[in-house]
Amino acid sequence: MNESSRGEVEFTLDGRSVKAREGETIHAACRSAGIDTPTLCWAENLTPVNVCRVCVVEVEGARVLAPSCSRKVEAGMVVHTDSPRVRSSRKLVLELLGSSVDMSLSTDFADYAKRYGAEPGRFGPRAQPSAAGVRESALPGHHEVGDGTRAATVGQPTKVDNDLFVRDYDKCMLCYKCVEACGSDAQNTFAIAVAGRGFDARIATEHETPLPDSACVFCGNCVGVCPTGALMFKAEHDLREAGKWDESKQTETDTICSYCGVGCVLTLRVQDNKIVRVTSPSDSSVTGGHLCVKGRFGFKFVEESPRAP
Amino acid sequence: MDLRHHDVLPTAAERSAVDALLGVEAGDAPPAGFAAVRDARTLLLPALHALQSSVGWVSRGGLDYVCRRLGVPPAEAFGVASFYALFSLVQRPQAFAHVCDDIACTAAGAEKVCSELERKLGAPASGHAKTGTAHEDGAGHGPRWARSPCLGLCERAPAALVTIAGAEPKDCAFGAATASRIEAALAGSPPRIEEAYVASSGPRRLLARVGVADPASLAAYRAHRGYEALARAFELGAEGVLREVTESKLVGRGGAAFPTGRKWEAVARATARPHYVVCNADESEPGTFKDRVLLEGDPFAVVEAMTIAGYATGSQRGYLYLRGEYPLALERLSHAIESARAGGLLGANILGSGFAFDIELRRGAGAYICGEETALFNSIEGLRGEPRNKPPFPAQVGLFGRPTAVNNVETLVAVLDIVRDGAASYTSVGTAGSPGTKLFCVSGSVVRPGVYEVPFGTRLDALLALAGGVLPGKTMRTILLGGAAGGFVGRDQLSLPLSFEDTRKAGTTLGSGVVLVFDDETPMVPILRRIAAFFRDESCGQCIPCRVGTVRQEELLSRVVNGRSTLQGELPLLKDLGQVMRDASICGLGQTASSAIESAVALGLFEDER
């Protein structure tokens, strides 16, 4: 965002007068000022989509709250990051999210929910998950009206259609990160997109084509950016299913990928001598957090004989 | 970007429908280069329409062919196609009916029509089966109709839209729908077109030509003072036009009430080029049909007004985005644009002024949210109709990222008189804060539902009197002002002057000019739940407060309707939902999704029913 060196602007942040670079977001200015702002759909290495709304702040004079992750600071702005309106909206956003999506693997979500006293259970007991294919068949602009006694969720069976990673959209908060990573922010493959509308919006390939038949090249960049565990390495998924996932037995080692000359930084997570997850630091100047199939999943071929996906 | 396509081929009909739009190309060569890909992408929505209207659905082979021709990734094209209610991703019968069950139609007996239709034609469509697969015998099977949100024909409720796909597609929308009239239309005999009822309390400005001049004749338009405003605009010069529009204090009629002069000036002064003009004819706010009446009854006025907007803002290109459910307006506007082009009133050197301007007509495909200005840009650009975060505002970063003046149909038509007769003449009627006249869409339990033109400041009871008052033998219960995004007012508010400032003071809104009257025989709680269902259905799904908040709001109302809980018990939750949707949603849809329901609570509309 910060093209060239521009001027400084002065504005008021929680009662303090602060300086920020022109063109900087409120969220970035908050970080410089030591104010911890919750974010879920924002990521250092992706274009902001400002859809989760957990980062909202109050800008004096504005009718509605502003997403701090993408709203730029302006000279003279008066911003409140912890007003009752802000706290109430953040709490409600977390409650709505937690009531409809399985956020159990997001430690950020757990922290925020605690901080804002969110009670996702207040909308009633969760509805049964849908059977496979039901959410995919929704007509835009139509839904079945229920009796309101159960809170609708995005619950559905996990999609397992290849050996490398699974898609458990029960955990999908629709942060758009995977779509951005697969598209113009990193991979330029465009194998997945948001389909459907409203509460039925979802991440999909065309006509729900299984990944191996789609444009997917299995770079795993979508898995790398997914904040909720909806996209998960098959190795990790299998261990979790078997009840054998054990973080206390895991170690992380940084190494340089040896497949080609680019020199991507890999972080290998190992349990019982098996690689269970491969990531790359999002602040790495070489990868920006993104890898290719060889770095991300090469271990599959190192450790066991490859199977056709 | 190396796109992967599938091996499913389009049928001959699909291929020729797409080729008719895109031209026949050797070897399906995709567009080359970045600019070509971007330009091609804007043809995605028209290409999807070509598939839908030629064969009645968007098949796997058809979609893949479009992707190859336009260089669009299949997953993205699927994401776009599955956004719109008028595109079917499963094979359907070629004749298909969309039957309105929204508020005005429900109050007028839509449920009876639906249950009779269900008996005669079977259950309505409720979901896509596995998408993309054709039936083995090649024919369309399955449901022959679906329920629909407001079709913009509320003055003739209940309403229906019948689409017949084929080499020569035939769509028709009609009111006074019955199961047998819908069946006849499905069989190819639609009812005769009826023009809307229009009236005014004083001299007509906006409605001057509606029902008077033949909408299919440029000569008739000119005989009724058509193109005098454009000639005057050229005399005034672009600066002069900006001055008159600013001095007229005209404010937008699309719901947000923004001063038009300020918007146009901002675009005119913006340094980035090119500039664009967009006419927002997506009219989908439940209860609204005024723009349809202008588009159908005075299509040349829209063309002329857009040309003036282009001249004033330094734009050479205008887009007219028409909601997909208005077949008659589509036909008349297409004809008007062609005639204007043939008559030298669009294209290069208009009326010898040296000014060049042309208009492209784009058809929506069943998505209320595409009326939100930035969602509309995305829709034209071939993306999903998801609103953008603001700022930046359209006057700086609009269509294709360029400065854009986007205006409602009625706003644009109002400009004609302002330019022709001057700002002073315009401000001579109306109130100080809201000069001029306004169109109101009066429907529900009144004697003469229709579009009424009255000066701003006219009292609500005077407007109702003009419409013949409440139906004989009925008592008025409440009025919905401003549409589903507006609010209910009570019998004690009939003296309310209809102006922006007075309604704001009274805590309500003129919105899109909806005045929908409910009598005391209409059960209100199902109406409220229908409003909640509308917002749930029409949310684009981007942001959490709206995507989930509209679901929770509907669930809450369902609990009250079913006696599972009481309104009193649900109030804290309703208030919290309203707050977060209003404060934290990206766009106006989420921000207003609870306003009608909260106003109904304040009026006690829930009380005597449960």
Ligand SMILES: Cc1cc2nc3c(=O)[nH]c(=O)nc-3n(C[C@H](O)[C@H](O)[C@H](O)COP(=O)(O)O)c2cc1C
């Ligand atoms: C959900 C939503 C739907 C809208 N639909 C329409 C519409 O159908 N027609 C329209 O003119 N404006 C609509 N608007 C308002 C537009 O965003 C925009 O303000 C308007 O087109 C500007 O034109 P005006 O200044 O002439 O009113 C809608 C806004 C929202 C939030």
Ligand code: SF4
């Ligand atoms: S693995 Fe790579 S190519 Fe496949 S969907 Fe994820 S980001 Fe796209």
Ligand code: SF4
């Ligand atoms: S799958 Fe993960 S990354 Fe993709 S939208 Fe869902 S939560 Fe975000």
Ligand code: SF4
């Ligand atoms: S408020 Fe609703 S319609 Fe608007 S952007 Fe958010 S989800 Fe989409």
Ligand code: FES
């Ligand atoms: S982090 Fe700002 S909207 Fe999601």
Ligand code: FES
């Ligand atoms: S046409 Fe049915 S409610 Fe408007």
